[in-house]
Amino acid sequence: MTNQTFIRAYLRASSEDQNANRAKTALTSFANERGRKVAAWYVENASGARAHRSELMRLIDDAEPGDVLLIEQVDRLTRLNKGDWEHLKGAIQTAGIRIVSLDLPTSHAAMTVSASDDFTGRMLDAVNAMLMDMLAAVARKDYDDRRRRQAEGIQQAKERGQYKGRPSDQKLHQRIRELRGQGLSVRKTADILGCSPSTVQRAIKAAQ
Known part of the structure; x- marks a missing residue:
């Protein structure tokens, strides 16, 4: 692997009210400890069970052969069913990307293995x-x-007459209203708070 190889970090949170940037510090430290630097970040709020994720697709499109896709855990990359996982894995392999996950120690060597060491690279890829x-x-x-x-829990709560649906995050919604009141755009507000634009729009609509 040469110094020109890009480390492309992918951050994903499942729900719209979670902060996808939570793992950024851990990934930055991991790369720095190996004398590398994250060259690009791809961040989104989307379910790992959803096959099409815009930022993940953009990462694959941007990547060059030998680039590293850095993730905190494998479940940040996929909670897909078998068919969708095979399709995603095929796209990653076709792009020549190597996956490095903090929870998969055998993948860590891909951060430092030389691009000229074809045998070691192929062995690592297979394992x-x-x-x-x-x-x-x-x-x-x-x-x-x-x-x-x-x-099952929802069904049991309905049977007891106790199900009230998912409560909104009132503290988050209050911050959204404050930032929007300062004139910040929907996108900028979402970026600052680490939530999705749809969450911002939902909070604004709820306040009307």
Whole structure:
């Protein structure tokens, strides 16, 4: 791997009210400890079970062969079903991107292996592809299990007459109204608060 290889970090949060930038410090420190620097950040609020994510697709389009896709955990990249994961993995492999995940130690060597060391690179790719598939399957199972438990909990609450739906984050909504009142755009407000533009719009609509 040469010094020209880009480290492209991908940050994702599942819900619109979570901060996708939460892991930025950990990824920056991880790269710095290996004498590298994150060259580009791709941040979005989207479900890992959704096949099309605009920032992830932009990362793949921007990447050159040998670039590193840096993530905090495999489930930040995928909670996809098997078919969608195979499609995404194929796109990543076609682009020549190597995935490095903080929770997959065997992938860390991809940060420092020389691009001229073809044998080591291919061995790493083979091992990590297998482990990545396993972790992707675990991430999907965790997603399905949580959805099932959530649905069961909602059903039980409905049967008891206690289900009131998902409460809004009043503190976040208050900050949104304050920033918008200062004249900040929807996009700028979302960037500052680490939420999605749709969350900003929903908070404004709720206040009307």
